[in-house]
Amino acid sequence: MNEMTKIETTLKDWETDQEVRWCPGCGDYAILKAVQRTLPQIGADPKNTVFISGIGCSSRFPYYVESYGFHTIHGRAPAFATGAKLANPELDVWLVTGDGDGLSIGGNHLMHVLRRNVNMQIMLFNNEIYGLTKGQASPTSREGTKSPSTPIGSYDHPARPAAFALGSGARFIGRGFDVSKNLPDVLKAAHAHKGAAFIEIFQNCIVYNKDVFNDFAAPKGAEDRQLWLEDGKPMLFAKDTKGIALNREKLCLEVVDLTDGDWESAGVIVHDVTNRSVAHMLIEMPFGEFPMALGVLYDDPRPTFEDAVIQERKMASEGKEANLAKLLGKGQTWTVSGTAQDPV
Amino acid sequence: MATAANQAESGLPETPEAIVVRFAGDSGDGMQLTGGQFTLSTALAGNDLATFPDFPAEIRAPQGTLFGVSAFQINFGSRSINTAGDAPDVLVAMNPAALKVNLAALKPGGLIIADTGAFTKRNLDKAHYEANPLEDGSLAKFDVLAFDISEKTIEAVKPFGLGNKDALRSKNMWTLGLALWMFDRPREPIHDWLKAKFKSKTDIADANIAALDAGHAYGETAELAGPVKQLTMPPVQSEPGLYRTITGAEAVSLGLVAGAQLAELPMFFGGYPITPASAILHHLARLKEFGVTTFQAEDEIAAICAAIGASYAGQLGVTSSSGPGIALKTEAIGLGIMTELPLVIVNSQRGGPSTGLPTKTEQSDLYQAVYGRNGDAPMPVIAARSPSDAFEVAIEACRIATQYMTPVMLLTDGYIANAAEPWKVPDPDTFEPFPASFLEEPNDGDNFLPYKRDEKGARPWVKPGTPGLMHRIGGIEKHELTGNIDYSPDNHQRMTDARKNKVEGIIVPDQDVALGETTGKLAVVGWGSTYGPIHQAVRRSIAKGCSVSHIHVRHIWPMPKNLGELLKGFEHILVPEMNTGQFKTVLRDQFLVDAQPLTKTSGQPFQIAELEAEIAKFFDGIDGNEGGQVAANDQQLPSTEGGAK
Numbered sequence: 009m010n011e012m013t014k015i016e017t018t019l020k021d022w023e024t025d026q027e028v029r030w031c032p033g034c035g036d037y038a039i040l041k042a043v044q045r046t047l048p049q050i051g052a053d054p055k056n057t058v059f060i061s062g063i064g065c066s067s068r069f070p071y072y073v074e075s076y077g078f079h080t081i082h083g084r085a086p087a088f089a090t091g092a093k094l095a096n097p098e099l100d101v102w103l104v105t106g107d108g109d110g111l112s113i114g115g116n117h118l119m120h121v122l123r124r125n126v127n128m129q130i131m132l133f134n135n136e137i138y139g140l141t142k143g144q145a146s147p148t149s150r151e152g153t154k155s156p157s158t159p160i161g162s163y164d165h166p167a168r169p170a171a172f173a174l175g176s177g178a179r180f181i182g183r184g185f186d187v188s189k190n191l192p193d194v195l196k197a198a199h200a201h202k203g204a205a206f207i208e209i210f211q212n213c214i215v216y217n218k219d220v221f222n223d224f225a226a227p228k229g230a231e232d233r234q235l236w237l238e239d240g241k242p243m244l245f246a247k248d249t250k251g252i253a254l255n256r257e258k259l260c261l262e263v264v265d266l267t268d269g270d271w272e273s274a275g276v277i278v279h280d281v282t283n284r285s286v287a288h289m290l291i292e293m294p295f296g297e298f299p300m301a302l303g304v305l306y307d308d309p310r311p312t313f314e315d316a317v318i319q320e321r322k323m324a325s326e327g328k329e330a331n332l333a334k335l336l337g338k339g340q341t342w343t344v345s346g347t348a349q350d351p352v
Numbered sequence: 353m354a355t356a357a358n359q360a361e362s363g364l365p366e367t368p369e370a371i372v373v374r375f376a377g378d379s380g381d382g383m384q385l386t387g388g389q390f391t392l393s394t395a396l397a398g399n400d401l402a403t404f405p406d407f408p409a410e411i412r413a414p415q416g417t418l419f420g421v422s423a424f425q426i427n428f429g430s431r432s433i434n435t436a437g438d439a440p441d442v443l444v445a446m447n448p449a450a451l452k453v454n455l456a457a458l459k460p461g462g463l464i465i466a467d468t469g470a471f472t473k474r475n476l477d478k479a480h481y482e483a484n485p486l487e488d489g490s491l492a493k494f495d496v497l498a499f500d501i502s503e504k505t506i507e508a509v510k511p512f513g514l515g516n517k518d519a520l521r522s523k524n525m526w527t528l529g530l531a532l533w534m535f536d537r538p539r540e541p542i543h544d545w546l547k548a549k550f551k552s553k554t555d556i557a558d559a560n561i562a563a564l565d566a567g568h569a570y571g572e573t574a575e576l577a578g579p580v581k582q583l584t585m586p587p588v589q590s591e592p593g594l595y596r597t598i599t600g601a602e603a604v605s606l607g608l609v610a611g612a613q614l615a616e617l618p619m620f621f622g623g624y625p626i627t628p629a630s631a632i633l634h635h636l637a638r639l640k641e642f643g644v645t646t647f648q649a650e651d652e653i654a655a656i657c658a659a660i661g662a663s664y665a666g667q668l669g670v671t672s673s674s675g676p677g678i679a680l681k682t683e684a685i686g687l688g689i690m691t692e693l694p695l696v697i698v699n700s701q702r703g704g705p706s707t708g709l710p711t712k713t714e715q716s717d718l719y720q721a722v723y724g725r726n727g728d729a730p731m732p733v734i735a736a737r738s739p740s741d742a743f744e745v746a747i748e749a750c751r752i753a754t755q756y757m758t759p760v761m762l763l764t765d766g767y768i769a770n771a772a773e774p775w776k777v778p779d780p781d782t783f784e785p786f787p788a789s790f791l792e793e794p795n796d797g798d799n800f801l802p803y804k805r806d807e808k809g810a811r812p813w814v815k816p817g818t819p820g821l822m823h824r825i826g827g828i829e830k831h832e833l834t835g836n837i838d839y840s841p842d843n844h845q846r847m848t849d850a851r852k853n854k855v856e857g858i859i860v861p862d863q864d865v866a867l868g869e870t871t872g873k874l875a876v877v878g879w880g881s882t883y884g885p886i887h888q889a890v891r892r893s894i895a896k897g898c899s900v901s902h903i904h905v906r907h908i909w910p911m912p913k914n915l916g917e918l919l920k921g922f923e924h925i926l927v928p929e930m931n932t933g934q935f936k937t938v939l940r941d942q943f944l945v946d947a948q949p950l951t952k953t954s955g956q957p958f959q960i961a962e963l964e965a966e967i968a969k970f971f972d973g974i975d976g977n978e979g980g981q982v983a984a985n986d987q988q989l990p991s992t993e994g995g996a997k
Contacts, residue, residue: 024824026836055819060661063827071824071837076816078664079826080657081687087654091661091669092816094645095620099665099816117657120650317645325641332613335642336606337777340541341596342396344587 014051019044021054024074035186035211036065039133040072042191043102047073049192050199052100059102060089062109065140066133066211069104083114086121086130090313093126097314100199101128107148108138111167115147123177124313125203129195132169132206135213136220143216155216170291170305173206174284180205181287181306185225186212190236190303197304203312224300237290237303239281242271245299251276252290252298261289263298281307368583370429372437373531376454377446379413379422382524387424388772389528389545393537394428395597395774398587401428402884404436404957405770409627409710416478421453428535430586434738434884436771438959442534444527446470446501448479455491463495465530467523469502501526501567508566512559522563529567536584539568591776598775600739600768601631604672604698607746608632609642610780611696612668614747615754616787618643620662621670622655624677627710628766629700632672652677656684656697663693664825666790666815668750672698674766675717676707682725685759689729689851691825692803692811694753694788696746701765703955712955713766715880716931721761722909722938728848730855732756733909735763737883740775742768745906747783754788756858757810763908765930767881767957790815802835809854856910863912868894868901871921874970877947879905879935882928882958889963898971908935916943924970926950928963 022044030036047057057075061067063082070077076099080088089101103121110118110132121130137155138144144157148169152161170181180201184191186209198205210221219226224233235245235252243252244266253264253275264274277286287306293299375390377383384405394401404425413420427437439459445451447470458464471484485491486498505526509519525546532539543561550557571582598606612619621644623633637646645662649655652673659669673681678699688695701717703709721733732752736742742764749762791812794800802823803811814821823835831838832846866883867890878886883904890902903918905911919925919939925947927936933949940947950966952958 026824029837054822056817058816070826075822077822077824077826078661078691079824079828080660081683081827084653084657084684087649087657088661088664090649090654091620091622091647091658091663092665093661094647094658095618095662095665095667096815096817116650117654120654317647321640321645324638328641330642332610332642332780335609335639336780337594337596339596340392340396341594341777342398343594344398344590344592 015053017048033214038186046192046195061104064106064109066106086117103130107134108146111147119176127312129198133211135211137217169208178206182207185210235299242276372427372440373442374425374440375444376423376450386524399428400433400588416475466498467501469500509559525560525563526567529564533568533571594777600742603742605635607743611747611750614785617668620667621646622659624655628769652680656681670696688759692757695759696749700769718934732760735880801833860907863915866902872899874900874924875922877903885958888960893967
């Protein structure tokens with residue numbers, strides 16, 4: 009985010025007059041509402057807010073937010089956003105992408121926007137399927153996913169968006185899911201982070217990959233399967249009867265049971281959002297044996313790309329005059345006067 | 353001196369109007385540097401000139417090999433020079449491979465300067481010579497000046513205590529010194545340049561200066577009887593003013609900076625390294641004080657997308673590449689056309705298809721520029737004809753892009769990008785500004801319509817950050833006024849028409865005739881870097897009495913409105929191109945004229961003589977003309993009223 013003047017708006021102010029064209033019941037509706045709920049809370053200014061997207065169901069998002077919006081081409085949104093941000097660093101840019109857009113065709117750009125650390129919020133809607141092209145397996149589809157392009161089940165190993173982001177050098181990694189009431193909090197934290205903030209949002213594609221996240225996102229028994237992380241707080245779940253501890257022998261995480269809520273003696277880790285190693289372990293925790301790590305997994309800002317670009321331009325321009333006439337006549341020149349010529 | 357001086361043929365003329373010199377050596381011999389510095393001294397001496405750097409794609413090809421030969425050709429004279437020259441008068445060959453590769457081009461009776469020190473058994477083997485050509489009489493039809501430049505260089509730099517390997521690095525400066533003497537060029541500018549280049553290594557600077565001076569002194573004092581005489585070439589009569597030399601890549605960069613200033617916009621340049629376009633990125637990266645942001649992207653696609661993103665945010669987005677990179681950018685160009693944002697795309701063409709010939713020149717991306725996109729995606733295309741012309745053309749590209757809200761493709765090629773010529777430095781005060789305007793208020797009563805067009809057919813440019821004008825754009829077909837998603841049949845028809853009409857309606861200057869009459873028997877129609885050879889060939893043909901004119905088209909798309917009528921004033925139309933006839937096709941398509949192709953795809957520019965011979969075929973019975981009769985085009989094709997569309 010930027011140091012901006014906070015503007016008073018309501019959720020309604022962020023709705024466009026455009027008919028929303030997602031399938032009825034699509035998780036995208038919930039994410040749209042969560043974003044429209046978040047924007048007034050962070051004091052966002054519609055005139056400085058820009059939603060930039062690629063191609064896919066998620067990428068229709070900009071049409072539905074009353075701000076500036078640019079629906080670009082498949083996979084390339086990070087590059088457009090980088091150019092816009094370098095041209096005007098004051099813009100508050102939200103990038104909207106999906107698992108196909110961001111990790112297949114646009115994987116390269118996603119990697120580079122993260123490593124460069126261009127200041128923006130990057131929401132990757134992960135529904136583990138290609139929706140808009142009618143249901144082919146995507147790079148995050150689980151092994152064995154049956155789809156029109158993988159009729160007997162997919163056999164390639166899925167990419168892990170948050171692990172990809174961390175490996176690419178992201179300094180903020182958040183996770184949420186479409187209908188979660190906590191999603192606005194994750195978005196707010198992402199916005200408060202100065203730099204590229206990556207948010208993986210699990211999203212239910214009710215037509216082609218229905219309820220694929222129900223194992224952890226279904227309301228019933230959710231507390232046992234979701235680990236909501238908070239900075240400075242112990243990693244507890246299952247109504248504080250279980251926690252995540254570090255197995256020092258194997259150097260890996262493990263689930264520990266608490267007695268009388270005594271997490272300290274059970275060795276439960278206190279979440280430190282700046283700890284990259286622990287963030288890596290949380291991201292890689294296999295679901296099933298472990299709960300799904302959600303919330304802010306990692307948040308450790310460093311200088312942004314656009315600040316460096318501005319700084320470089322300033323240094324390179326210092327003491328130099330932008331005189332076009334002088335520039336054109338630079339180097340070794342000679343004058344012709346009549347017929348005689350003299351080197352200058 | 354081991355000369356095989358032979359005066360069988362003409363030798364060098366006593367008072368030549370123009371001389372072509374080719375420096376050739378190993379990639380590591382510094383021939384491009386030698387050529388560049390000789391160019392500078394020639395420019396300072398007031399001669400007109402044109403150069404042609406010709407180097408391999410490999411950075412350091414194995415030493416002494418045929419494919420590792422790097423050459424630099426310069427044509428200079430006391431009259432107007434338009435090309436780098438057909439056949440060299442002088443060939444400097446630093447090793448056997450350089451001789452072998454370049455000998456075929458040398459004029460009969462031309463002068464060969466060879467370094468015998470490099471004609472070792474090993475180097476002769478590498479160049480596939482069975483016998484030493486300097487000794488076996490095979491060079492009898494040339495003048496040969498062969499002596500041990502390597503040894504003389506080592507001797508000259510001995511006082512500086514350099515090892516043999518380091519000492520031999522100055523061989524090119526020794527040779528340059530000799531060349532400077534031969535053509536009576538001042539050494540001081542080169543001294544200054546060496547001192548500046550090796551500011552922190554004064555011993556290296558001094559060694560190079562010593563080598564240069566030694567080469568010069570050798571020419572002066574040694575009894576170079578026979579082939580070598582000092583030639584004095586008077587300065588060319590040029591328009592008074594301040595001059596410098598400029599390469600196409602420099603001219604494009606400066607033109608873009610000037611164009612952005614005239615549009616009153618900061619410039620954003622997104623680039624990705626590719627031969628021969630990288631030089632533009634390098635030049636602009638050093639001009640930050642002019643409000644230029646350069647961004648080396650992760651790939652060609654990201655480079656153009658970032659440029660479009662910057663245009664969207666209110667700067668002048670520019671990207672540059674060569675054919676393969678342009679292919680990658682194509683989808684994004686379509687988005688620029690669809691969202692109607694200003695963008696300049698520079699294509700420094702090279703031999704293709706695919707990776708093709710990275711360091712060789714070609715004009716084979718014309719179809720790609722004019723037609724190469726999905727959907728009906730009209731885009732203006734303009735082409736530079738010479739290194740210095742690229743400056744004006746770059747400004748013109750910025751003007752069209754910002755005034756008409758459209759991507760524009762600027763075509764140069766490997767030849768233009770690398771070649772240098774003298775340039776009369778223009779006065780920026782004489783440039784016509786074309787300030788870009790941003791919409792800041794609703795444009796339809798109280799409503800804002802992002803796609804409501806002005807009289808030019810351009811939609812308004814609105815910067816994000818502007819209060820009250822929030823809107824969404826994208827690549828999906830959009831309503832003709834609101835810009836909201838609209839797939840309805842009538843709307844798509846109207847939007848397709850609107851995009852086409854806007855580009856066709858771009859006002860471009862009328863086509864002039866570069867040389868010759870406005871009607872006649874033959875029009876030689878060119879575009880891009882063929883300007884020089886066509887111009888000289890037409891000049892010579894006119895002098896022989898041929899009714900031939902040179903027409904050179906800058907605005908490839910849309911074409912000048914009068915071009916169709918102009919072409920119809922000629923019985924024949926000949927279109928020389930360094931491709932298989934692409935512009936010929938466009939001309940035929942647009943004007944239904946019988947344009948005949950003359951094509952060349954060897955990676956080398958046209959030679960004047962080959963064009964002259966082709967022109968001659970259209971004329972019979974003219975003195976000195978070896979050409980045959982060409983049937984007149986009796987069968988008129990149907991005329992197209994209305995000209996360029």
